[in-house]
Amino acid sequence: MSKTIVIAGGGWAGCAAAVSARRQGMDVILLERTDMLLGTGLVGGIMRNNGRFTVTEELIAMGGGQLFQIIDANCRHHNVEFPGHAHASLYDIGKMPGAIGRYMTELGIQVQFQSRVVKANMEANRIRSVETGDGTVIPGDVFIDATGTAGPMNNCARYGNGCAMCILRCPSFGGRVSLTALAGVAEMQGRQKNGTLGAMSGSCKLYKESLAPPIRNAVEESGVAVIPIPKALWEDHLEIKACQQYALKEYRESLILLDTGHAKLMAPFFPLEKLRRIPGFEDARYEDPYAGGKGNSMRFFAMAPRDDTLQVLGVKNLFCAGEKAGLLVGHTEAIVTGTLAGLNSARQASGKKLRVLSRETAAGEAIAYTREAMKQKEGLCRKYTVSGSVLFERIQALGLYEVNQFKIHERVRNLGLSEIFS
Numbered sequence: 119m120s121k122t123i124v125i126a127g128g129g130w131a132g133c134a135a136a137v138s139a140r141r142q143g144m145d146v147i148l149l150e151r152t153d154m155l156l157g158t159g160l161v162g163g164i165m166r167n168n169g170r171f172t173v174t175e176e177l178i179a180m181g182g183g184q185l186f187q188i189i190d191a192n193c194r195h196h197n198v199e200f201p202g203h204a205h206a207s208l209y210d211i212g213k214m215p216g217a218i219g220r221y222m223t224e225l226g227i228q229v230q231f232q233s234r235v236v237k238a239n240m241e242a243n244r245i246r247s248v249e250t251g252d253g254t255v256i257p258g259d260v261f262i263d264a265t266g267t268a269g270p271m272n273n274c275a276r277y278g279n280g281c282a283m284c285i286l287r288c289p290s291f292g293g294r295v296s297l298t299a300l301a302g303v304a305e306m307q308g309r310q311k312n313g314t315l316g317a318m319s320g321s322c323k324l325y326k327e328s329l330a331p332p333i334r335n336a337v338e339e340s341g342v343a344v345i346p347i348p349k350a351l352w353e354d355h356l357e358i359k360a361c362q363q364y365a366l367k368e369y370r371e372s373l374i375l376l377d378t379g380h381a382k383l384m385a386p387f388f389p390l391e392k393l394r395r396i397p398g399f400e401d402a403r404y405e406d407p408y409a410g411g412k413g414n415s416m417r418f419f420a421m422a423p424r425d426d427t428l429q430v431l432g433v434k435n436l437f438c439a440g441e442k443a444g445l446l447v448g449h450t451e452a453i454v455t456g457t458l459a460g461l462n463s464a465r466q467a468s469g470k471k472l473r474v475l476s477r478e479t480a481a482g483e484a485i486a487y488t489r490e491a492m493k494q495k496e497g498l499c500r501k502y503t504v505s506g507s508v509l510f511e512r513i514q515a516l517g518l519y520e521v522n523q524f525k526i527h528e529r530v531r532n533l534g535l536s537e538i539f540s
């Protein structure tokens with residue numbers, strides 16, 4: 119009899135988990151709180167920068183790269199350089215949710231929108247079923263928590279600069295609810311160096327139409343525009359950023375714009391009145407968050423304790439992925455953990471031994487190191503991404519960073535990991 123995997127959350131982690139479990143022959147139900155897939159990925163777009171290139175190719179070599187291939191086919195720019203970041207690609211945020219949604223439907227994944235999980239029905243230390251806000255009960259054999267760590271609004275108000283009206287649209291769909299917490303597990307919280315909880319998302323989107331033509335043309339042609347900010351207008355928000363890979367002085371001294379459809383401004387917020395004093399930005403307007411002049415979404419309030427198979431500790435049939443699996447920033451990181459959680463949910467449902475990814479791969483090292491680092495108090499003040507900061511430094515020091523596709527695929531083959539996700 120076929121088994122059912124139920125996934126809460128349709129961001130990149132939940133989508134990857136759904137694809138991975140479905141490709142193992144499972145019946146898959148994906149419950150998403152809002153009316154769109156991709157979560158914070160709806161306003162993201164940066165892929166393959168720095169160590170993310172290695173991890174992307176590793177996953178493709180392991181047979182789990184379907185979403186990366188769809189992303190590659192829907193990029194506006196490839197092989198872009200911007201301060202601190204090499205060989206990036208920028209996906210089109212307009213096209214991406216549709217492309218992923220169609221692929222998931224073709225695979226036979228049941229996606230249920232406006233289905234916010236609000237209750238877990240337990241039987242000892244197993245989840246028997248989950249309930250959505252309208253009282254629908256969804257039974258399953260194995261569950262995956264991919265609800266992310268952003269918001270809800272009260273966290274943005276308490277620890278940030280208030281609700282900035284971001285893509286998560288909590289007032290319309292209700293805020294994030296953690297399945298791990300509903301199952302009775304105590305979660306971990308990220309901290310800033312000053313001890314306050316959470317971290318602020320690190321980029322906004324501007325309407326390209328609101329920028330002066332030379333700036334708009336520059337960003338559209340090359341994918342990147344770097345515009346120096348007069349010193350009197352510098353904003354000091356490097357410390358509060360969730361994405362520490364962009365906490366470099368260049369991001370304080372310049373406006374760095376990337377073309378993901380809109381103009382992605384690599385700053386957590388920038389006061390509109392100041393922005394409009396910079397030549398070319400006289401008419402600038404925010405597209406996301408609407409109040410990008412004041413703040414941004416707050417994240418990393420709820421991470422699940424887990425092992426390296428991504429099983430949540432304390433609940434027999436619950437796995438986690440994406441930001442839920444640690445202070446992991448990024449779509450690539452969410453897709454990799456989602457793919458592993460999806461595989462292991464299927465393996466558990468079929469009575470097979472669970473897999474960990476070898477630490478001789480950048481992906482495996484990222485999963486294991488993030489878990490270890492979060493055991494330390496100072497580790498909870500950092501963020502982990504293979505595109506920069508501590509984790510990328512570690513991956514380079516261990517000799518795991520590689521940009522030669524042939525060598526990456528060969529390494530995966532030599533480790534006996536080719537096609538493990540197929």
Ligand SMILES: Cc1cc2nc3c(=O)[nH]c(=O)nc-3n(C[C@H](O)[C@H](O)[C@H](O)COP(=O)(O)OP(=O)(O)OC[C@H]3O[C@@H](n4cnc5c(N)ncnc54)[C@H](O)[C@@H]3O)c2cc1C
Pocket residue numbers: 126127128129130131132149150151152155156157158159161162163164165233234235236264265266267268293294295296297319320321322415439440441442446447448449450452
């Ligand atoms: C503004 C911004 C820009 C970013 N830009 C980039 C970038 O360019 N490149 C990059 O690599 N990373 C970027 N990131 C980081 C990246 O988006 C995330 O780290 C990653 O995509 C997280 O994926 P996730 O699936 O774990 O969580 P999320 O994206 O938060 O998805 C969680 C999903 O779960 C849903 N959900 C929550 N609770 C429930 C519930 N109870 N029931 C059902 N559904 C629920 C939510 O609605 C959401 O769709 C950006 C983040 C932000 C906020």
